[in-house]
Amino acid sequence: MTKLEAVIQPGKLDAVKEALLAIGIDGLTVLEARGHGRQKGHTEFYRGREYSVDLLPKTKLEIVLRDEAVDGAVKAILGASQTGKIGDGKIFLSRIDEAIRIRNEERGNEAL
Amino acid sequence: MNILPGNPPLYRRARWCCVLLLLFFGLAASAQTVSPQQLADLQKQVAEARGNADNAWMLVSSALVLMMTGPGLALFYGGLVRKKNVLSTMMQSFAMMAVVTILWGLVGFSLAFGPGNSFIGNFQHLFLHGVGAAPDPDYAATIPLQTFMIYQLMFAIITPALISGAFAERMKFSGMLLFLVLWSLVIYTPMAHMVWGKGGLLNASLGGRFPCLDFAGGTVVHITSGVSALVCALYLGKRKDFPAEQFRPHSVVLSFVGACMLWVGWFGFNAGSALSAGSLATSAFVATHFAAAAAALSWMAAEWMLKGYPSALGGISGAVAGLVAITPAAGFVGPMSALVIGLVAGVFCYVMVAKVKERFGYDDSLDAFGVHGAGGTLGAILTGVFASHYVNPIFKDAQGNVTGSGLLDGNPHQLLNQATGVVIAWVLAAVGTVALLKIVDLTVGLRVTEEQETKGLDLTQHGEEGYSLE
Numbered sequence: 001m002t003k004l005e006a007v008i009q010p011g012k013l014d015a016v017k018e019a020l021l022a023i024g025i026d027g028l029t030v031l032e033a034r035g036h037g038r039q040k041g042h043t044e045f046y047r048g049r050e051y052s053v054d055l056l057p058k059t060k061l062e063i064v065l066r067d068e069a070v071d072g073a074v075k076a077i078l079g080a081s082q083t084g085k086i087g088d089g090k091i092f093l094s095r096i097d098e099a100i101r102i103r104n105e106e107r108g109n110e111a112l
Numbered sequence: 113m114n115i116l117p118g119n120p121p122l123y124r125r126a127r128w129c130c131v132l133l134l135l136f137f138g139l140a141a142s143a144q145t146v147s148p149q150q151l152a153d154l155q156k157q158v159a160e161a162r163g164n165a166d167n168a169w170m171l172v173s174s175a176l177v178l179m180m181t182g183p184g185l186a187l188f189y190g191g192l193v194r195k196k197n198v199l200s201t202m203m204q205s206f207a208m209m210a211v212v213t214i215l216w217g218l219v220g221f222s223l224a225f226g227p228g229n230s231f232i233g234n235f236q237h238l239f240l241h242g243v244g245a246a247p248d249p250d251y252a253a254t255i256p257l258q259t260f261m262i263y264q265l266m267f268a269i270i271t272p273a274l275i276s277g278a279f280a281e282r283m284k285f286s287g288m289l290l291f292l293v294l295w296s297l298v299i300y301t302p303m304a305h306m307v308w309g310k311g312g313l314l315n316a317s318l319g320g321r322f323p324c325l326d327f328a329g330g331t332v333v334h335i336t337s338g339v340s341a342l343v344c345a346l347y348l349g350k351r352k353d354f355p356a357e358q359f360r361p362h363s364v365v366l367s368f369v370g371a372c373m374l375w376v377g378w379f380g381f382n383a384g385s386a387l388s389a390g391s392l393a394t395s396a397f398v399a400t401h402f403a404a405a406a407a408a409l410s411w412m413a414a415e416w417m418l419k420g421y422p423s424a425l426g427g428i429s430g431a432v433a434g435l436v437a438i439t440p441a442a443g444f445v446g447p448m449s450a451l452v453i454g455l456v457a458g459v460f461c462y463v464m465v466a467k468v469k470e471r472f473g474y475d476d477s478l479d480a481f482g483v484h485g486a487g488g489t490l491g492a493i494l495t496g497v498f499a500s501h502y503v504n505p506i507f508k509d510a511q512g513n514v515t516g517s518g519l520l521d522g523n524p525h526q527l528l529n530q531a532t533g534v535v536i537a538w539v540l541a542a543v544g545t546v547a548l549l550k551i552v553d554l555t556v557g558l559r560v561t562e563e564q565e566t567k568g569l570d571l572t573q574h575g576e577e578g579y580s581l582e
Contacts (some may be wrong), residue, residue, distance in 0.1 A: 045419045047429060048466020051360050
């Protein structure tokens, strides 16, 4: 099993969700996050005072997948969220040792 | 509906004509012989109707002015602070609705409007003694003195609440309460008495020594609160870690709603200050609206040119600045003068807030001085320029002829009277506030601890949070 974490632009969430659903991935966890990578922040003005805001709103997805589904999921996310500009976000993959469904205690791939 | 078959015979029509003629002459005769008693009754009824109309408007105005404090000002200020201080900021306004009300009933109204000396009232109306259905013709001849009292109370509530913008996010609730209670008594009541009270030094309509035109509180409300706000900001010092990214307003949306409520409530504030429902109220209403609109535009335009964006916060701040500046002038100037006052006020207050504050580095957190102190001073002076006897014939010479009101109305001397009012308001507010802050500082204390400031005043002063997730 593999955990896929993707930090994407908040505006791309719907497109990514639809792309994942289209290849049969129907479970995911979404977090509202703030952060920045190489992307610089922006400047806001309130009554003339400048505030440089470097932590920007982002959306983070967490999905745990069967290993054979990972490539398809990565492709779907790239396809739906890539604009080629700085700030598009990142995808991280990591191994998962075990998954347990709380309702009936199924384990491993069965629990996904 | 004609149920008769054909026309009635001629004699019957003639008979009806006679009856009508008799009736007509009978009525005319009785009108000529109306008794003095009947006439007096009629006059009394007309006066009563007029009084009821005025009273209705004044009660609505009173409610509108209360709405300016809560929720208007509470929302306006609440949105501008950080999330962790939203309730404490709103409570600073709300607390005045409760505390000043009680104070006003016990002693405040008497000190402000009792017939005392040139500087302060007396104890004649202590515990609202003698404040009932009978009007006081010196203040408002057509409404109960009790209506006048409750209307003036709403002004006494919002004025100290305005100051809270300067010490937001760092003042102890207990210290704030004590300070603003003392402030109401030591600074607000004498200033209100001097400008509006019987025998007041600056009273323009009841023969004060320096007749200062202040229709709805440019000096009494905005200069006193604004200047005191500056003193508070200097005395308390900056907020911890200020300035940094986190000091952005947490919800311009709340501020937006609050500011629009202030705009609406201000009609009660300014048009209500006519103390009647006649054409003077209309004139003040119109002037108020034009100034607010012009100032909203001019602040936004200044921001657009200098920063590249016409911001929402800029628009609403400009509107409030225009409303502040037109307050002393509302019942003395026409709509086009109001427009000019608004245009100037929007740019002037923007410069005070964005440039002057930055230059001197004081942390007037929500710009109580930059908007109310600066806008109030500007408005008081411009009132002396634009006041017109066509709008409100306030000054008369010894023979009873109406004379000019302001500079452009052929009365340049009025500028001096306006300046006198401004200087007295500035000095009273500045000196009084320093003294009161010192007293509170030495007794209950002014500032929260650093740790409390980090945690937020909502949690540490009130034991609750404005927003909790589920």
